[in-house]
Amino acid sequence: MGDPSVPIEESPDEGWVTGLTGAPAPEVRKVLAEAEADREFWDEVMRAHCGGGRESYAQIRAPFELYAMARLLKPRHVVEVGVSSGVSSSAFLRAIQRNGTGVLHSIDLPTPQKGARFDAGTDSPVALPPGHRSGWAVPPSVRAGWDLRIGSSRDLLPPLVGELPEIGIFLHDSLHTFEHATFEFTTVAPKVPVGGVVVADNCNWLDHALEAFAPRLGGTVRFRRGFDLGGVRRTSPSP
Template sequence: MPYVAFRIIHYYQGHKMKGVALTAARLIDYCSAAASYKQRLAALLAVPTDLIEELYREIDGSSWFKEILQKKGVKKRYFDLSMFSPLRAPLLYVLCRIAQPEKAVETGVAEGFSSSFILAALEKNNRGRLYSIDLPNQPGQVLTGKASTGWLIPAQLKQRWSLTLGSSREKLPGLLEELGGIDIFYHDSDHSYENMMFEFRAALPKLSDGGFIVSDDITDNRAFDDFCALLQCRREKFFKFGVIKYRMPYHD
């Protein structure tokens, strides 16, 4: 645990965390999540902890993961707040491996970290498709040089990927209507309170029974907490990551 605390402090100092201060409460919250995430994820998904651990090991031994590390020029994966943290993109892989979704929708792609982990899980499952919406070059997600949306995604995973460019406000309602129903919705676009609530509310009526709403950066505001307060569903918070397991019926 002291090493985890060291890594998180180092990450805050290096990345400035978008101006968010590292308080003692935040440090304790993160260390608590780091200590218990496998057990809490297993409980949420109603599977043994051993399976959760096995699926995390799948990531480390995969060729697609090594390709992403190479593209980013990263030699080691640390337990910090980067997308390599087990509490972020790898958690999506584990979730999708267990949930076996047919239709997953994602808002916010940027380099394609999260997309890669979702697509890798779908490929391993041999089923499912990811539908992504991205508005390129938003603050904090500017692609440099010749990089394009999703440039990190390994080529062999893109056969299960559909990308729509534009804002989620404009594109999400139509996509959800076209798909009819979805199994997983993942928010990682504009993290304003208003946009997060808009996306959660848009996705909920299309979510299958037992489906999941997942959100990154839930510590930016109270949108995830307020939305959870409207639902009587199981949910877990993994510091910056939130996961809701939806059960019908829900009436607004």
């Protein structure tokens, strides 16, 4: 088991959150400080995460910023594709719990580990350890009301979007190809309201899919400091 005191994130990017949410800097600072002070919660996530047998599951690198976005925008519905151990899910669910309103809808098609032991040569860094389910690191205290759906976003995202009145935050963190990311972005776009945000991890692998999609929201891509984690804020209404 790894060291559960390993910090889950260092030095959140306040400017990225300010740019994507339009919230005043002091408010952004306040909710980021709230996330950083939530040590017990994040230690619990890390303990469960490391209990999967290794320290890294290719999780989101900026969970505090996701938490802050959800605290500031107070979305009625957050949708994410790509759960794995559940670091991004934990951030959204903790924010929703503190908001006292909202639902996280997550879709994951798990990639199983091939054998009992992780093999860095043949296993994907997102591989699900034997005996574990998608989202295994999400603390029980925030699971109530979590809508977790297992399968490919190809099959599950269109009907989910059809069920929802709006999607205040969407996170793409699944199959990182131009074609697949574009499919997810265009599927959710009609339900993203003005002020809503679309975020994508590993943009360097997406062949500029987020940049190509951004004009549809009337926005431009803002990148998190130091990472290829991008986001777009909707500024013009859906046609």
